[in-house]
Amino acid sequence: MVEIFKNIKEYADELDHEAEMIKLGKQRVNKRRVSHIQREEESVTSYGKVMVANTIRPLAQAIQTYLESNAEAKGQPEKAFIKLREIEPEVSAMICAKHVINTITQHKPLTATSIALGGKIETETSLRNFKNLNPELFDAVKNDLDKRSWNYAYKRRKLKESAKRDDVAMWEEWTTEEKLHTGMRLIEFMQSATGMIEFGLEVINRKRTKIIKQTSKTREWIKNRNNFNELLNPEYLPTVMPPKNWETVTGGGYWTKELPELDLVKQKNKLFKRELENFDMPEVYNAVNRMQSTGFRVNTFVLDVMKHAWDNGIAMGGMPPIKNMEIPNKPHDIDTNEVARKEWKKQAVICHTENSRMFSKRLLYAKILWEANKFKDYENIYFPLQLDFRGRAYCVPAFLNYQGINGAKALLDFSHGKEITEDNSGGFWLAVHGANVWGNDKITLEQRADWSMDKDNMQMFRRIVEDPIVNREWEEADSPFQFLAWCKEWVEFQDTGYGYVSHLPVSIDGSCNGLQLYSLMLRDEIAGKLVNVVPSETPQDIYQLVADSVIEKLKQDKAEGKPYAHAWLEYGIKRSTTKRSIMTICYGSTRYSCTDFVVEDLTKRKDKGEDHPFNTDVFKPAIYLAGVIWDSIGDNLTSARMGMDYLQKIAKVVSKEQLPIHWTTPVGFPVYQSYPEMKSKRVKTMLLGEVIKPRVNYETDKTDKLRMSNGVAPNFVHSLDSSAMMRTVNIAYENGIRNFCNVHDSFGTTAADVEMLSGALKEAFIQTFTETDVLKEFKEDVKTQLPVELHKELPEELDKGNLDIEKLRECDFFFA
Numbered sequence: 001m002v003e004i005f006k007n008i009k010e011y012a013d014e015l016d017h018e019a020e021m022i023k024l025g026k027q028r029v030n031k032r033r034v035s036h037i038q039r040e041e042e043s044v045t046s047y048g049k050v051m052v053a054n055t056i057r058p059l060a061q062a063i064q065t066y067l068e069s070n071a072e073a074k075g076q077p078e079k080a081f082i083k084l085r086e087i088e089p090e091v092s093a094m095i096c097a098k099h100v101i102n103t104i105t106q107h108k109p110l111t112a113t114s115i116a117l118g119g120k121i122e123t124e125t126s127l128r129n130f131k132n133l134n135p136e137l138f139d140a141v142k143n144d145l146d147k148r149s150w151n152y153a154y155k156r157r158k159l160k161e162s163a164k165r166d167d168v169a170m171w172e173e174w175t176t177e178e179k180l181h182t183g184m185r186l187i188e189f190m191q192s193a194t195g196m197i198e199f200g201l202e203v204i205n206r207k208r209t210k211i212i213k214q215t216s217k218t219r220e221w222i223k224n225r226n227n228f229n230e231l232l233n234p235e236y237l238p239t240v241m242p243p244k245n246w247e248t249v250t251g252g253g254y255w256t257k258e259l260p261e262l263d264l265v266k267q268k269n270k271l272f273k274r275e276l277e278n279f280d281m282p283e284v285y286n287a288v289n290r291m292q293s294t295g296f297r298v299n300t301f302v303l304d305v306m307k308h309a310w311d312n313g314i315a316m317g318g319m320p321p322i323k324n325m326e327i328p329n330k331p332h333d334i335d336t337n338e339v340a341r342k343e344w345k346k347q348a349v350i351c352h353t354e355n356s357r358m359f360s361k362r363l364l365y366a367k368i369l370w371e372a373n374k375f376k377d378y379e380n381i382y383f384p385l386q387l388d389f390r391g392r393a394y395c396v397p398a399f400l401n402y403q404g405i406n407g408a409k410a411l412l413d414f415s416h417g418k419e420i421t422e423d424n425s426g427g428f429w430l431a432v433h434g435a436n437v438w439g440n441d442k443i444t445l446e447q448r449a450d451w452s453m454d455k456d457n458m459q460m461f462r463r464i465v466e467d468p469i470v471n472r473e474w475e476e477a478d479s480p481f482q483f484l485a486w487c488k489e490w491v492e493f494q495d496t497g498y499g500y501v502s503h504l505p506v507s508i509d510g511s512c513n514g515l516q517l518y519s520l521m522l523r524d525e526i527a528g529k530l531v532n533v534v535p536s537e538t539p540q541d542i543y544q545l546v547a548d549s550v551i552e553k554l555k556q557d558k559a560e561g562k563p564y565a566h567a568w569l570e571y572g573i574k575r576s577t578t579k580r581s582i583m584t585i586c587y588g589s590t591r592y593s594c595t596d597f598v599v600e601d602l603t604k605r606k607d608k609g610e611d612h613p614f615n616t617d618v619f620k621p622a623i624y625l626a627g628v629i630w631d632s633i634g635d636n637l638t639s640a641r642m643g644m645d646y647l648q649k650i651a652k653v654v655s656k657e658q659l660p661i662h663w664t665t666p667v668g669f670p671v672y673q674s675y676p677e678m679k680s681k682r683v684k685t686m687l688l689g690e691v692i693k694p695r696v697n698y699e700t701d702k703t704d705k706l707r708m709s710n711g712v713a714p715n716f717v718h719s720l721d722s723s724a725m726m727r728t729v730n731i732a733y734e735n736g737i738r739n740f741c742n743v744h745d746s747f748g749t750t751a752a753d754v755e756m757l758s759g760a761l762k763e764a765f766i767q768t769f770t771e772t773d774v775l776k777e778f779k780e781d782v783k784t785q786l787p788v789e790l791h792k793e794l795p796e797e798l799d800k801g802n803l804d805i806e807k808l809r810e811c812d813f814f815f816a
Helices: 008-038 046-071 079-084 089-101 110-133 135-148 152-167 176-194 216-232 270-276 282-292 300-311 338-375 406-410 426-438 445-453 455-466 480-496 513-521 525-530 542-559 565-571 575-587 591-607 619-633 638-656 705-734 751-770 774-783 788-793 805-810
Strands: 197-204 207-214 296-298 385-387 393-395 412-414 506-509 661-664 670-673 676-679 682-684 690-692 698-703 746-749
Touching: 008 046, 008 216, 046 079, 046 089, 046 176, 046 216, 079 110, 079 176, 089 110, 089 176, 110 135, 110 176, 110 207, 176 197, 207 216, 270 670, 282 385, 282 393, 282 705, 300 338, 300 480, 338 406, 406 412, 406 480, 426 445, 426 480, 426 506, 426 751, 445 455, 455 480, 506 751, 513 525, 513 575, 513 638, 513 705, 513 751, 525 638, 542 565, 542 575, 542 619, 565 619, 575 591, 575 619, 575 638, 575 705, 591 619, 638 661, 638 705, 638 774, 661 705, 661 774, 670 705, 705 746, 705 751, 746 751, 751 805
Parallel strands: none
Antiparallel strands: 197 207, 296 412, 385 393, 506 746, 661 670, 676 698, 682 690
16 A cells, blocks of 8 residues: 555545545436436336336236136136237236336326226237237338337337238227227226335326325335445446556455446356455456556547537547438338339438447447546546456457457557567567558568558558648548557658667467467467467468359359349458458357348448448348358368367266356466256247246256357467467566567557567467367366266277467568
């Protein structure tokens, strides 16, 4: 604590900021809650979800009892019985629970609420009839509506119109009396079965009216739940003094006791937390503390450009426009011209979808800019870290941090820079970084440096720095705002020369790090060459290699007249098109995952102004291209597939015995993979969504075999990359590096220290894969958890190739 009080101002400011984090968290929680109340959506609040889940079972039982008793009754059956017997009690219970709890904190007239609830039961019945008679049309209409609207009334109206069109399905209109009787019965059951609500009298429009209201016990529970959520959800911000060191598995990061105590490892399993306390992990604690003690400052040059774009509503550098896309005017003959009506609807849907997506992006940038503006005058800000259960490090502050989007990264410089000298090669690495963030990163390091030194390019860099608002060539970069920040740094270095103190984070990235790890594990020379763990004169680019193969296959398909091939060739196949599919092959992704990655790439390219030719129907073209990509990946990645298969076979043996899987990483971090089987049944309605019934929603003592098998490969690989990162940080720190800006398989420091960081990184990987046979150790760890008689069921150790790991020191493009 002595060191803390040497900087009284920073300490006082830190206390104020941490108090503000609690206040901001309360404001965020309350704003969201009030918004849900105003929209009559309390069933999706924190307290509402719990209440709905806990209402379904007793209410469904009450409805079931009612139906059984009335089924044998003589005479004219009740109107409510006739209607409620058409759907399952659990579904009626869910609709009732959500409807009533949507306004649980308000006093609503019983009659009006009952009629509205009866109307929702009517809708559920009619929609089931629609789906049974024409399931394909129902699914198509509903899926389309789900993408562009959350509004219940709108979706109901559109589905009703579709059902009635051309007599597709019967839509029975209930009378008001039928709705009232049905809704009233359900509310009465809810009142008697749960005790959450009660009936009272209130004067509404000068009339005494029977109302539904929460009981005093319910009111108190909701109040306590809200207070708990307010305290539990602070909005974590950067610190203005070095974060509290992690010395045990709890209590690091922030300083005040008012904030909830953080755990070093974000893990729900309390047993794991207790076990973690028994592990001596000096390498882990040292690495985490050294990373989070790195000081940063806000790059005001980039901030000013962002603020100008934001204040003037300019879509710049990937920032979203302030204004929404304008919905096209309806054609004057929309009622009679079916072609014009369909075209207008298609364009309107595109606008609504895009506006919804841009809204989320605006919120993200608004948060980032607010935080950057708040901290722009501080000389030092810091980012406390936590680990996930694999050991991967994450910044606790959510928006402005060096692991965030391009704009967030560009807003941060190191607060303590380092001189660039001829001896430390900082100028060379700063030049390389410029080419990297521009996207010119698949050539030799010398060629990248030459690109940055090119006279014509230098003129462009100077124009950009002089007026980035007018001279917007920087937006063409792969990482626009990071390139803009680099331009400023590079021009200043060129004007100053050696001795310039550089503050810009300069990163070196792995070449598909998952494949690199498998290649090293299995000493696979073939795959290793493709991902730069074998020395070569030029960088290998597996993403482009596959992209080129895809293009050749598309040309063949075009010649054969296959649909979509020509459109994809015209649009263009980039390395980004194949990148995610290849990256995730190491983590158990499938052909079906490729489809999602293709759609994701289309969206990103559209954000950059590359309009694709598929309009709103991107799914079928994406499925087609995903198949081509999957086939093009081919047999080059055998080590990854062999390694995954080996790990999954072990996981299946362990999970068959209903056990979790434990292993210890090379830096001594214990990984505990446990996916318990969840006994749950989803109660699903046509429009009101779905919810899990609490009576069967619990973790069993059984293991989810499928999740254990699918999860082991990505978790093992991520535990290795986190281990390599920690070891790299510790070696680099011992060699004098004090600035770290790491994102899993991307390592950053000042330009002056990149040469040393690159050496530390290679030594860390060499140590990891020569001192330990990680696959063998994994198997040995698992053996200690299994009975001896089951050891024979474990797979044989895999044969290794001839890759010489010591030659990593000669690999210029391993991380570059």
